[in-house]
């Protein structure tokens with residue numbers, strides 16, 4: 558194999574690795590956002606449950622107060638009933654008392670509903686809190702692992718870049734290196750490719766026998782007649 562091609566293959570190997578590392582590093586922020594959002598969503602859901610429990614409690618207290626106000630009123634009406642000597646007034650007070658008692662009964666039914674809701678919400682919160690602890694711990698672990706992965710990839714990338722730099726400097730013909738770099742850039746990788754059965758392994762097109770022969774002689778850098786990649 559031509560010495561230049563051999564050197565360029567080393568450079569290309571590093572460049573390919575650099576590209577893969579950079580692509581992988583680019584996906585990390587998305588993954589991090591996904592994990593952080595999952596943590597936030599679960600926290601928000603639990604906060605909503607807790608808020609609902611508070612609201613139920615406030616509503617229940619209000620109902621208790623409503624019932625208690627009516628009981629006080631009933632007590633007043635009963636006192637008035639004892640004091641009055643008028644039959645129609647006694648009757649009117651009796652109607653009011655009956656109306657208030659009916660309202661109290663409705664309020665109490667509503668209170669029972671709310672107490673059931675409070676129990677259910679309480680159970681949901683308990684379950685959510687215990688799930689939450691496990692999930693948050695897992696998500697935090699994943700975040701830590703992601704951070705470590707990022708650090709490892711960054712270190713590897715730096716090392717690979719340094720090795721690439723060295724391999725690039727070792728190429729005697731820097732103009733040739735520049736040509737290689739332009740092909741690697743424009744083709745998105747694979748600038749130096751093998752030729753197999755007269756076919757370029759970059760574009761999968763057949764080259765002329767003469768070109769294939771020149772490539773096999775390995776006395777000069779030969780380019781694919783179709784895609785312009787360097788052949789070996």
Ligand SMILES: [Zn+2]
Pocket residue numbers: 757758759760761762781782783784785786
């Ligand atoms: Zn080709």
